[in-house]
Amino acid sequence: HVVLADRALLGGRDVDQVTAFLRGGIGPDLLVLCYSTFYFLPLVLGAALLKRKDLAGTKELLLAVTFGFCASYLLYLAFPVLAPTRVLHFREPLEGGPVFHFLYRLLDGLELNKRDCFPSGHTWLTLTVLHLAWLRHRKAFFFLLPVGAGLILATVTLRFHYLVDVLAGALLYYPSMKAALWMDRRGGAWGGAPSRPVPARDVS
Helix, strand or coil, X not given: CHHHHHHHHCCCCCHHHXXXXXXXXXXXXXXXXXXXXXXXXXXXXXXXXXXXXXXXXXXXXXXXXXXXXXXXXXXXXXXXXXXXXXXXXXXXXXXXXXXXHHHHXXXXXXXXXXXXXXXXXXXXXXXXXXXXXXXXXXXXXXHXXXXXXXXXXXXXXXXXXXHHHHHHHHHHHHHHHHHHHHHHHCCCCCCCCCCCCCCHHHXX
């Protein structure tokens, strides 16, 4: 069903055909490097927020990312979809340099749940981190933006996800983030005092 949905969105073409130009030269190496930063993005933003002593922003980040992780994994259980590399037969194998092959095999080996495709948690959580960085720390946002964009591109270009997975993650990140922050701002819902909005002058 997800394959048919992808083709419907792309006028009968597979996403692999659309993203083929990104798999030339050092493209795969750069993309797999971006993809490998997934768990580090919230840590980088968290460190930047802690450095400026923005404890409220750090708390928001922790809550939104935790909520997003839990929600995405529940949806993996509800919609157990295998990745394109495990279902489809491609005309050309993925090629790249030593960095690509090492990281690609490493990521594949570390993936315990093979049916974790829909929705794209990588897209969901990356957009959550970028959104909070925009709200709380603009310098961190512009630092993380190219890496986050490369990560999301890698999800389909390197055949980890279908296009509909990415679109679902992009649609779900915002309500998920708002739900986490809403529960926090109710006061005591997560324990402790609710976070406060950051003054505009402190965002840059």
